[in-house]
Amino acid sequence: MRKITLKFLKKLATKYATSGVLLIIGLFIYGIVGSYIIMDLNLIDSLYYSVSTMATVGYGDYIPITTTQKIFATTLALGGVALLAYVFNIILTNFQERMEKFSKGAIKMRTIKNMDDYFILCGYGRVGKVVLDELMQRNQNVIVIDKDKDVCENIKESSNVVVINKDAVENDYITKFVNEKCNSVILCTGNDVTNLFIVLTIRENNPDAWIVVRASKVENISKLRKAGADKIVSPEIMGGQGLYFESTKPHLLKITVKHTTDEIFNEFEIIAKHGCTLENIEYHLPGIETPLIRKIKTMSMADGMKYQNYLKTHDDQKQALDNLYKNTNNIHSHFISGPDKHTFDRLTKELEKTEEIIGINLSNEEIAKLTSKNIKN
Incomplete structure (x- = not known):
């Protein structure tokens, strides 16, 4: 239950961060207008009273007397407490998320740095799963990159399997790992256009990389080859095991x-x-x-x-x-x-x-x- 609640709060905070700020501004306007009309204060005193009441400071220099004034002061104070708690939750949750990402990211980078060599598997779908199984059976080091968070959470990490939840296309992210330690890059995304872009990106930065690509459509094979793919495998012809063997040709x-x-x-x-x-x-x-x-x-x-x-x-x-x-x-x-x-x-x-x-x-x-x-x- 605790995990579900935390997960909900994280999503809630991220989703409604902007709404929280707007609600505070709205409550602040409500306090100023109400203080001016209901409490019969001037503009400066209305501003002062709204801030002190929303913050639950309550210096007591302006005391609500009538029933209307008391209802107004109560709603302003409760609204302030609720919104301040909500904003504090947003700040705390975002800070926690950033720290978790930084901590996990640092551990992943350290693991990759300690690997003598590795394969890069981009895209973890039906074909990608078979490829990863083949690599793991042979105790190979693997970096799995996939933009789907839920997919990444379902992949079991170990000392020789690092999972990165990133879009390989974004900011040429994949090129960070294509170096002399990289045995092969295996592109298993189901989108030929995405695979084509990744091949072009890698070739621009590393002409010697060994790239094996899954082609969803046979008519795109020639385009992928021209882009610089060393081996192109169509699931219609060859399965995930074939992708593994092609990736290990060197x-x-x-x-x-x-x-x-x-x-x-x-x-x-x-x-x-x-x-x-x-x-x-x-x-x-x-x-x-x-x-x-x-x-x-x-x-x-x-x-x-x-x-x-x-x-x-x-x-x-x-x-x-x-x-x-x-x-x-x-x-x-x-x-x-x-x-x-x-x-x-x-x-x-x-x-x-x-x-x-x-x-x-x-x-x-x-x-x-x-x-x-x-x-x-």
Whole structure:
């Protein structure tokens, strides 16, 4: 009940601040006119009597005698008390709101400052929620910007998720966070015009930023591309998960390797050690361009150990996996997401010590040509 009352008072004070001032002026005029006519005072004394009565000072130099005078003095005093309390509530509430905003804003800015890197998610709707879920599953740092206060209040903040209730377009606000620490900007607002304006704003201030945009209408894709968007995703074609993958393209590695099933856990251990996520595995049948895709999406060592124990206790599954590796000549590709290029460099160097690396970011066509040689041999 207390929270509801405070919330009501805050809204009331903000909404009727101007009305409160007008009511005080109206009451003041009522006091002067009433004092002049009812109390039979001159203009200066009417002004003095109105102020002292409204402020409930009551020096007693002018005493109402008649019934009319007493009713007038009573209404003037009660009106003054009520309006002064109301104005005081406005001042106190506005001060409290400003202090809360300043305090929360300072904490948010400090959290962002302490982040090594982050993604910016602008717009938290149906698509934005999916994108945020994908980012949080991978323990990524995220700054969520949305102009809807109710939407922002429903997003759970943490040490790696900061929510800012601002209009990204207003005063080029979003450009404050697009710097060398920003991995990617993901625009998920449902308004293509807003997305277009944000892209132009970011490009003007940071030509190197990686920008992924949601296009609500297919016909606006070319406009967004011309404005400077690196990747444009239409929900008609691709969902929120697609937006995430496009946003991580600078930090998404496809590494084609060759090893047996006995080396799976060692490989996964290295990937997890570097804080990366194994998104999926592609198995390449010799000479066939389209691979067999197996979704993994994990970065937990517990998952790796669980899978290793599963293979040890399920001979049929281990045999099936051995057959798959045999049919692909042990050649397969890993899609790995990670924090930055330097991490991938360290990861690749360590993997080279334990397995044969065939190539980095090879296309399916290139891999098919390589594996087709195995058929001839």
